[in-house]
Amino acid sequence: MSFPFRDLNVHASPTQYTFVSPSSPNSPALVIDRPSGDMRLVTNPILSGKRVTSSAGILGMIQLALDKYIIIITRSMLVGRIQGHSIYKVQATEFLPLQEKALHDEEEDAYLRLLQTHIRTGPMYFAYTFDLTQAFQRQPSLDKSLPLWQRADDRFFWNRYIQSDLINLRKTHAAADPFILPVIFGFVKIVQTKIKNTPFKYILITRKSRHRAGTRYFTRGVDENGNVANFNETEQAAIIGDSDSTPAPGFEKSEPQILSHVQTRGSVPVFWAEINHLSYVPKLQIRGVDAAIGAARKHFDEQINLYGDNYLVNLVNQKGREERVKRAYETMVRNLVSSAQEEVEASEETSERFHEIEPTEKRRKEDRLHYIYFDFHHECRNMRWHRAELLLDQLKDALEKQSYYHAAVKGDHVDILREQTSVVRTNCMDCLDRTNVVQSMLARYALTRQLQNIGVLTPQEATKQFNHFELMFRAAWADNADVVSRAYSGTGALKTDFTRTGVRTRRGALADLSNSITRYFRNNFADGPRQDAYDLFLGNFLPANFASASILGDRRPVLVQSVPYIFLGMVMFLFMAIVAPRSENSSQIMLRVFMVVAFGVASWCAYFVKTHGMLYVNWPKLNTPAFATEGINEAMGKVRKDPVIGQWIKGHERGVSTNSIRLIHLEEGKKRIE
Known part of the structure; x- marks a missing residue:
């Protein structure tokens, strides 16, 4: 080899x-x-x-x-x-x-x-x-x-x-x-540590899928081929008795023990999107579930082939805008499994703390899906994040049945003692913050169980009782959360104060507020180029087919582009008019007139940008989403009717499609290359 x-x-x-x-x-x-x-x-x-x-x-x-x-x-x-x-x-x-x-x-x-x-x-x-x-x-x-x-x-x-x-x-x-050198995108942490008198190597690896990869608001849900957005496989492993470690109890030093546990995360597998238009909360769009059944079936068939039974842990909110995503997911599962049986557990304040959907027959592959909804938002509100362990209690039977990978390495031979037979697939809206908390909790449970089974820990002991290890464990999972989040949302993960310290703090809440605000600006004004970079690197866009100097340029009318700059200019003028010193001979009346005019122009600019917000989102330019193209064309139609600047931009053709533009660019590009 x-x-x-x-x-x-x-x-x-x-x-x-x-x-x-x-x-x-x-x-x-x-x-x-x-x-x-x-x-x-x-x-x-x-x-x-x-x-x-x-x-x-x-x-x-x-x-x-x-x-x-x-x-x-x-x-x-x-x-x-x-x-x-x-x-x-x-x-x-x-x-x-x-x-x-x-x-x-x-x-x-x-x-x-x-x-x-x-x-x-x-x-x-x-x-x-x-x-x-x-x-x-x-x-x-x-x-x-x-x-x-x-x-x-x-x-x-x-x-x-x-x-x-x-x-x-x-x-x-x-x-x-x-x-030919294969490279993964994700996270790798390798730490030599120990619990009690047993040193071992702790390994945490997250692998990001190259299929349907992209940024938070430009890649959601599933595509026609069954690939879901933000799909990551995270593997936690412990190697005991390696060349630089003490052997596990009952094993020879020449027999390193490999203990591994795998989890996955991925977007809700229906056709859905969140459309930026400069509002803090994007517009949620969900196509009919029936249209996505074929794509979801492809996705889950592959997951079952790879991992066995899939336990689908859904953490989205059951109220507000996220409720539609929850309902769509549950409808999809009902359509995929045979004779779905549902069980709902209410809490003191909500109608659903848990909602489980199980097949009652085993007639087809999709009957290996097990849906578990957990009301994370309500149960863990007011910083009570320890209550996420309610989900762990609900999953214990499944985790016991799932087992984990355990192998003894004897020279070139690997003696497999156990195998993991299923996987927990966790999601929230972004598959980031809530998902990170739950995955780290499940990983700690899996490692404790593994070390108990091989005799490193007694049945009454758990890894979190050993502070030096717990600090390392929390740091590793928090770092992993930040890396996965930056790749998708552009910022570090939220709620990592809980992952790092085990306590939800007000300082962490303030950090989350800062990250949330940063996400808003990045997702609206910086994610277009990031999505273009994904598409370029992964071959989802081929530049040679669209060789044009303007394909990456701004195709909006100059007047539309200039509105934010006019707004900033007026705000600067008002600021200087207020704070700048004035001479005794200056005309106060004229200054006030100019200030009123500047305030009026700034107000109109702010209203224009808010009304036509889709024109000011930094959309991907290489593979512009269909919903963005439709929204931009609709917004331009309204701009042409604007009583102030509409008459100045009527020269731009209405409803020119992205494909038409690309055909024009292709002809320009041929000449340019020659």
């Missing part, structure tokens, strides 16, 4: 890039011709060009509007070792263009900035000899003779698209395998 090269020297010349591994001098070199991008493997290459840099690996290759680029990892950081395998985090990359360009292109530079920001801010991890994309339980069943990238879980192979050229080369040249 061939593992990826640990080191690559890059030699550049005007006609080619040559990648050679100093530690594997007998292996073929990878030669990429310039500017065509043709690739070949060469034994004993002539290194005519200058050595550009050393690289930890090739992240991939991507074709933009005018050129193709090789993305190499120039700096990585060791985050820990798993069973002797080093795990690294990508810290810096470099883009190597295939063409020598004397002039810069505005659109090309914009694409590059999107990609560079995505890679710089996106936490990406890799290993040369360990498959980070697969959970511990799945790894023994994989074919060890296959190269690392062919064993990777396609969902979590984050750079799969930009590795396409190398994968295509490998179809005819098996020696290309060491150049």
Whole structure:
């Protein structure tokens, strides 16, 4: 089996890039011709060009509007070792263009900035000899003779698209395998710790799916292929008796014990969206549940094939706007399972504390779904977050039946002692804050049970009784929560004071308020480029098909664009008029007239922006959502009727579709490339 090269020297010349591994001098070199991008493997290459840099690996290759680029990892950081395998985090990359360009292109530079920001801010991890994309339980069943990238879980192979050229080369040249390096997007924490007298390695890994990836308000629900937004698999593992640890009770030092437990999270699998229009609460839109049954069935069939029974823990609010999402989810489950049986438990103040839906027959695959609604919002209000343990009590029978993965490693052989047979799939509206609290609670319960079963803890003991471990555990899960939240919402997670300390504090509530306000501004004014970066990196948008200098530009009429700037100018004038010193000879009447006019203009601008809010959201420009296109066209129709500025923008065609614009851009792009 061939593992990826640990080191690559890059030699550049005007006609080619040559990648050679100093530690594997007998292996073929990878030669990429310039500017065509043709690739070949060469034994004993002539290194005519200058050595550009050393690289930890090739992240991939991507074709933009005018050129193709090789993305190499120039700096990585060791985050820990798993069973002797080093795990690294990508810290810096470099883009190597295939063409020598004397002039810069505005659109090309914009694409590059999107990609560079995505890679710089996106936490990406890799290993040369360990498959980070697969959970511990799945790894023994994989074919060890296959190269690392062919064993990777396609969902979590984050750079799969930009590795396409190398994968295509490998179809005819098996020696290309060491150049293909799988990378995950998510979180990895590896800590050497101990409980009582037993040292062990604590591992927490979150893998973000590359399917339907994106930002909070631009990717919700499920798509036609059964992929849901913000899907993450989180695995907690403990390795006892590794080479640098004491063996578990009753086991030899040569038999490391692997204990693992997996959870998932993902958006409610119906067709729904939240549409930004500058209000703090977006407009909720849910299509008919019947239309999404096929997509939801694809999603859950895959989840059942991968994980077994799915316990669907739903944490959305049962009142207010979230109630519609709750009802849609429950209707979907009723449609999928056979002869649904429902049980509702009320509390002293609400009609539903728990709502469970179970199939009464086992006729089809979807009868392995078990729905559990928990009124998190009401039960844990007023900072009573310890009451989330009510859900744990409700799930204990399922968790006992679910079990966990336990294996003893004897040299090259893995003796599987237990397997996890089901998974808890948790969601709230964003699958972030409430989900993080519940997942950390379930993870603590699972680890306590595992350590009790192998004799590290007695039946009366729990991990939270050991302060040094509990502090590390809480910090790891809070860090994980922040990473998952930043990838989706743009800010750290809410409620992490409870995750970190076990207590809900007023200081934490203030931090949550700050994060909520930051989320509002990011989600309305900054998430468009972030979504574009996701789509560009993952291959959901192909720049070469839409080569136009204006596709990333602002296509709104200049007058519409200028309204916020006029508002700011008027506010600044009013501020200066109030605070600036005045001479005795200045005309107070004229100043007051100007102030009244400025106040009137500012008020009109504020009213205009609020009324036509969809025109001021920073929407994705590469794959603009259909609901955004419809809303923008509707808003522009109203603007054209505006009594103040409508007559000045009638020259803009009404109802021009995104597809029509792209066709125009395509023709412009052809001329530009030529």
